[in-house]
Amino acid sequence: MIVAEQKTIDEVKTLLADARKVLVIGCGTCVTVCFAGGSREAAILACSLRMASQLEGHARDITDVTVQRQCEWEYLDQAADQIKDAEVILSLGCGVGVQAIAERFPNAWVVPGLNTKFMGLPTEQGVWAERCAACGDCVLGLTGGVCPIARCSKSLLNGPCGGSEGGHCEIDPDTPCGWQLIYDRMEKLGKLELLMDVQPPKNWQKARDGGPRKIVREDLKLHHEE
Amino acid sequence: MSLGATGNPNPEANKNGLLAGSNLEKVLRAGHFAVTAELGPPQSADHLVIRNKARHLRDCCDGVNLTDNQTAIVRMSSIAAGAILVQEGLEPIIQMVCRDRNRLAMQSDLMGAYALGIRNVLCLTGDHQSFGNHPTAKNVFDVDSCQLVKMVSGMRDQRVFQCGEAIKGQEPRFFVGAAESPFAAPVEFRPYRLGKKVKAGANFIQTQLVYDVPAFETFMEKVRTLGIHEQTSILVGVGPLKSPAMAKYMKESVPGILVPDELIQRMTKAGASWAGKKADEMSKEEKKARSEAWKAEGIKICIELIHKVRAVPGVAGIHIMAIEWEEAVRPVVEGAGLLPRPNMHEPPRTDTD
Known part of the structure; x- marks a missing residue:
C-alpha cells in the first residue's frame, strides 16, 4: 500500500x-x-x-x-x-x-x-515499513524476495557495504541491513550461489530517472469504430 | 588503427607487460611487500595543505591514497589532490566513491585523472551521506563498488565505456583497487564479496583497519581456500592509535573494526602517569606529554601489527591509515623495517617521438 x-x-x-x-x-x-x-x-x-x-x-x-x-x-x-x-x-x-x-x-x-x-506494509500494529521503490525492473528474483533497492540505504546490487553491523544498517540501529536480510534468507534457502555473480549496473531508465513513467495497454484501450 | 567495441588492449600501453605501469603495480609485480598510506585532502582550496602532508609521506610508501569526501564531508577533490601529488613527485592512488557521481561523471573524471598523470584508483561504495556535513543531500549510487571496478577495468582492458561504446584514442589505464571490510556483517559473506570484486577486475585490495590478528587470520584462511590471494594483491589496513578514547570509539562505534581489549588496556597504561587527572587539572605541557606517550604506544602497536599481518600467508602489503596524522607514517614504516622503499624508476630514456 x-x-x-x-x-x-x-x-x-x-x-x-x-x-x-x-x-x-x-x-x-x-x-x-x-x-x-x-x-x-x-x-x-x-x-x-x-x-x-x-x-x-x-x-x-x-x-x-x-x-x-x-x-x-x-x-x-x-x-x-x-x-x-x-x-x-x-x-x-x-x-x-x-x-x-x-x-x-x-x-x-x-x-x-x-x-x-512510501510503498510498504504494516509490520506490527502502528508500524509501517518501506518495501518497494518502484524501480520499474524488479530484481527480487535474484535476492530471495528482499529488495536491495528499497531496503539497502545505498541500493547496492552486489552485497553489503562495510556499514552492516549486528544485522542493522549503520545509518540507524532501527533499520535492518537489507543485505543481511538477503544473505540470511538465501543461506536458509540454500541459494547463496545466486549472490556470487557480479550484477551489472542497473538500468535506472526504467525507474524515475528515465522521466515520468506511463504504461499503455493497447489490449485494454477503448478503440472507437470509425 | 581501428578497434571494435570489444577492442584489443592497446599494445602501446602494455608493451612492458604492465596493466597501468604505476609504481604500486611495479612494486607488487616485483614481489616486494608494498606500503601505501593515506592522505586526507583539506576542507579548503589550499594546495599547500596537500604539499605539506606529502612531505611526511615522501619516500616512505609506494603510493598515497587520496580520500574522496571521506565520511561524507566535503573536501578538496581526490583527483585535484592527486594531481598535486604528481607535481610533488609522489604516486597518487585516488579514491572514488559511488555516493556523489553517476557513471557519466565517474568516467569523465577517470579520463581526466589519467590525463593528469594519475595511474591508480581505489573503487569504493562511499559512506552514507547521513554521516557527513550534508545529510540532506541526494545520494547517487548509480553503480556500486563492484560495478565501478568492472567499469574502470573495462575502460582499460576492453577500451570501452560502461555503455559498451569504444573509446577512440587513449583509454585511461589504471591499476584498479577495491576495499574489503573483513569483519563487517555478514562476516561469512565477506570473502565471497572480495572474490566478486576480484572477478570484476580488482588488481589490489586495501582492507578496513585490522587490530584483531586472529580474526584476520580466519578471514585470510577462507580467502586462501577460495584462491583469491593468487588473483589480486591484498594490502592490510593498519593504523596507529592516537589515544585510548580513539581505540574505544572505533571498537564501539565503527562497524567492521574489532579492537581487542588488550590493545585498549595498553593504550590506557601508556598514559598511566596521568591517570585520574581531569583535563582541566592538567597543564598544557602535561596534556602534551600524555598525548605523546599515547602516540608512542600507538605507533609501537602498529609496528607489531605489521609484523604479525606480514606473516599471514596471502598478504602482499600494508595500507597505513594514520587519520589526520600523516607524521606517524614514517616512524611506523621505519620501525617495521620497511625502509627504504624499492626504487622502481626506469633509467631515463631519451624519447624522440
Missing part, C-alpha cells in the same frame, strides 16, 4: 491561509488502511480545524467527505458539487489523489494534508 502521514495542524493551517470555505476530502483506499486520510481522519481533522478557527476567532465553514479512491476521476466526480463549491480543497489522499483533483477540477485550489511516504 501507499503509506502516508498527516502534516502538522500548523502546516495545514498555513496551507489553508484565510480561506473561509474548506472541504476536507478523505480517501477510502491506502491512506484509510494506514490511518492517515480515511473518513475517520477526515472527520477528525475537519473537527480540529473548526475548533481552531473558533478559538482564533476566524470563522471557517469546514466540511468533510470521503471518496472510495481519490486516484480515479469517476470516484472524485461523486463529490464534484462539494469540490466546486469550496474555496480550498484539503486532500487527505496521497500525492496521486491531490493531483487527480487538480486535473479533474481545473478551477479548484487543492492543497495536501498528507506527506506521502
Whole structure:
C-alpha cells in the first residue's frame, strides 16, 4: 500500500491561509488502511480545524467527505458539487489523489494534508515499513524476495557495504541491513550461489530517472469504430 | 588503427607487460611487500595543505591514497589532490566513491585523472551521506563498488565505456583497487564479496583497519581456500592509535573494526602517569606529554601489527591509515623495517617521438 502521514495542524493551517470555505476530502483506499486520510481522519481533522478557527476567532465553514479512491476521476466526480463549491480543497489522499483533483477540477485550489511516504506494509500494529521503490525492473528474483533497492540505504546490487553491523544498517540501529536480510534468507534457502555473480549496473531508465513513467495497454484501450 | 567495441588492449600501453605501469603495480609485480598510506585532502582550496602532508609521506610508501569526501564531508577533490601529488613527485592512488557521481561523471573524471598523470584508483561504495556535513543531500549510487571496478577495468582492458561504446584514442589505464571490510556483517559473506570484486577486475585490495590478528587470520584462511590471494594483491589496513578514547570509539562505534581489549588496556597504561587527572587539572605541557606517550604506544602497536599481518600467508602489503596524522607514517614504516622503499624508476630514456 501507499503509506502516508498527516502534516502538522500548523502546516495545514498555513496551507489553508484565510480561506473561509474548506472541504476536507478523505480517501477510502491506502491512506484509510494506514490511518492517515480515511473518513475517520477526515472527520477528525475537519473537527480540529473548526475548533481552531473558533478559538482564533476566524470563522471557517469546514466540511468533510470521503471518496472510495481519490486516484480515479469517476470516484472524485461523486463529490464534484462539494469540490466546486469550496474555496480550498484539503486532500487527505496521497500525492496521486491531490493531483487527480487538480486535473479533474481545473478551477479548484487543492492543497495536501498528507506527506506521502512510501510503498510498504504494516509490520506490527502502528508500524509501517518501506518495501518497494518502484524501480520499474524488479530484481527480487535474484535476492530471495528482499529488495536491495528499497531496503539497502545505498541500493547496492552486489552485497553489503562495510556499514552492516549486528544485522542493522549503520545509518540507524532501527533499520535492518537489507543485505543481511538477503544473505540470511538465501543461506536458509540454500541459494547463496545466486549472490556470487557480479550484477551489472542497473538500468535506472526504467525507474524515475528515465522521466515520468506511463504504461499503455493497447489490449485494454477503448478503440472507437470509425 | 581501428578497434571494435570489444577492442584489443592497446599494445602501446602494455608493451612492458604492465596493466597501468604505476609504481604500486611495479612494486607488487616485483614481489616486494608494498606500503601505501593515506592522505586526507583539506576542507579548503589550499594546495599547500596537500604539499605539506606529502612531505611526511615522501619516500616512505609506494603510493598515497587520496580520500574522496571521506565520511561524507566535503573536501578538496581526490583527483585535484592527486594531481598535486604528481607535481610533488609522489604516486597518487585516488579514491572514488559511488555516493556523489553517476557513471557519466565517474568516467569523465577517470579520463581526466589519467590525463593528469594519475595511474591508480581505489573503487569504493562511499559512506552514507547521513554521516557527513550534508545529510540532506541526494545520494547517487548509480553503480556500486563492484560495478565501478568492472567499469574502470573495462575502460582499460576492453577500451570501452560502461555503455559498451569504444573509446577512440587513449583509454585511461589504471591499476584498479577495491576495499574489503573483513569483519563487517555478514562476516561469512565477506570473502565471497572480495572474490566478486576480484572477478570484476580488482588488481589490489586495501582492507578496513585490522587490530584483531586472529580474526584476520580466519578471514585470510577462507580467502586462501577460495584462491583469491593468487588473483589480486591484498594490502592490510593498519593504523596507529592516537589515544585510548580513539581505540574505544572505533571498537564501539565503527562497524567492521574489532579492537581487542588488550590493545585498549595498553593504550590506557601508556598514559598511566596521568591517570585520574581531569583535563582541566592538567597543564598544557602535561596534556602534551600524555598525548605523546599515547602516540608512542600507538605507533609501537602498529609496528607489531605489521609484523604479525606480514606473516599471514596471502598478504602482499600494508595500507597505513594514520587519520589526520600523516607524521606517524614514517616512524611506523621505519620501525617495521620497511625502509627504504624499492626504487622502481626506469633509467631515463631519451624519447624522440
